[in-house]
Amino acid sequence: MPAAVLVGAQWGDEGKGKATDLLGGDVDYVVRYQGGNNAGHTVVIGDQKYALHLLPTGILSPEVVPVIGNGVVIDPGVLLSEIDGLAARGISAERLLISSNAHLIMPHHKALDKVTERYLGKARIGTTGRGIGPAYGDKIARMGVRVQDLLDPGILAKKIEVALTEKNQVLTKVYNRRGIEPERVLEEYLGYAERLKPHIADTSLVLAKALDEDKFVLLEGGQGTLLDIDHGTYPFVTSSSPTSGGACAGAGIPPNRLTKIIGILKAYTTRVGSGPFPTELTDDMGEWLRQTGGEYGVTTGRNRRCGWFDAVISRYATRINGITDYFLTKLDVLSGLERIPVCVAYEVDGVRHDEIPMTQTDFHHAKPIYEELPGWREDITGAKDFEDLPPNAQAYVRALEEMSGAPISAIGVGPGRDQTVVVRPLV
Numbered sequence: 001m002p003a004a005v006l007v008g009a010q011w012g013d014e015g016k017g018k019a020t021d022l023l024g025g026d027v028d029y030v031v032r033y034q035g036g037n038n039a040g041h042t043v044v045i046g047d048q049k050y051a052l053h054l055l056p057t058g059i060l061s062p063e064v065v066p067v068i069g070n071g072v073v074i075d076p077g078v079l080l081s082e083i084d085g086l087a088a089r090g091i092s093a094e095r096l097l098i099s100s101n102a103h104l105i106m107p108h109h110k111a112l113d114k115v116t117e118r119y120l121g122k123a124r125i126g127t128t129g130r131g132i133g134p135a136y137g138d139k140i141a142r143m144g145v146r147v148q149d150l151l152d153p154g155i156l157a158k159k160i161e162v163a164l165t166e167k168n169q170v171l172t173k174v175y176n177r178r179g180i181e182p183e184r185v186l187e188e189y190l191g192y193a194e195r196l197k198p199h200i201a202d203t204s205l206v207l208a209k210a211l212d213e214d215k216f217v218l219l220e221g222g223q224g225t226l227l228d229i230d231h232g233t234y235p236f237v238t239s240s241s242p243t244s245g246g247a248c249a250g251a252g253i254p255p256n257r258l259t260k261i262i263g264i265l266k267a268y269t270t271r272v273g274s275g276p277f278p279t280e281l282t283d284d285m286g287e288w289l290r291q292t293g294g295e296y297g298v299t300t301g302r303n304r305r306c307g308w309f310d311a312v313i314s315r316y317a318t319r320i321n322g323i324t325d326y327f328l329t330k331l332d333v334l335s336g337l338e339r340i341p342v343c344v345a346y347e348v349d350g351v352r353h354d355e356i357p358m359t360q361t362d363f364h365h366a367k368p369i370y371e372e373l374p375g376w377r378e379d380i381t382g383a384k385d386f387e388d389l390p391p392n393a394q395a396y397v398r399a400l401e402e403m404s405g406a407p408i409s410a411i412g413v414g415p416g417r418d419q420t421v422v423v424r425p426l427v
């Protein structure tokens, strides 16, 4: 059976949780392959709303095995409180598997994320402050603490000691902060170890066997294409690879297992944190989109920056990820608009760009070139089939599909589990 990837096609928050949930019935394993508790998925089931940060959305379906892959950075305290929060609502995390190779977010990562952002002042990235960047930094510098280290108290003590010998110098001497006591960290993390032990596994092997047994594995990315460390708007990006190429490395499965790459695309654009965003609306219209779309961060509660749909971005996402299908979300938010501008290209210093400019400097100066599409007044939240959508909404979807270069196979028309128009099956 195939493995499919779900990837955000813009700057994250496209509504991946809803797509995962839609596929839930067909899926045997849901794997998070990168990021950490910087992500936020909201899933609405009946009158219940679940906000997940670190746990794969598959946790909500009892027949699915949720997996945290090797590419994720895990804050064990946050993970356990998320597990406890779900348990209090009657949802068990017993099936959860955690890769022994995943890296741990340590207290010094969180401390450093906050102070370095403060230090950057106006040039700050606008991180979620969860220690994500510093944890990935240490992973690449080969100084990280991994989940498997929780199983060996001696090694864990040594790694914490080594890390803090350096990081405490940085915290105290560069940033004038208090140092962190290794003994306290060890005690805290040994406590986590006790509870996490039963979940730790060689998840790459588990997934290989599952695929051999014809199981369906869904790889779930956090963030989005434009926040990718390599392919995003660097340096205003996250520190991992949400794009489909990162899915294989972060889950430990080979590329030739992937058969579907599903891009999640919002019917307009949002972004959290700093960095270029050509179609951003800083006027009343932007505020209207924010309020109508409920565009407030699940993780940080920050206002999301809002703007019109950008087809240059979606074309780029199609190319970088090899998108086979799009799930277009939040189309209902646009109902009631007279006309809907869509960015089809940029203008940079008088020159038209049909693709994202090669340099970040040019991207910062990119001005959107808009085409206006006619809007619709009808409420579409009850639409079940594509034909139920008003003609102008159908035309909007068709135009986005054409401009993006991949088929739109599903359309979100409301936050509920059943508020999705399936044009063709996603898997």
Ligand code: IMP
Pocket (backbone or CB within 6 Å): 011, 012, 013, 038, 039, 040, 125, 126, 127, 128, 129, 130, 131, 132, 133, 222, 223, 227, 236, 237, 238, 239, 271, 272, 273, 274
């Ligand atoms: P970090 O991932 O916390 O290091 O933050 C780096 C950048 O990615 C910041 O601009 C964040 O706002 C953004 N970011 C991280 N996670 C998400 C997400 O799940 N949705 C949207 N933006 C995110």
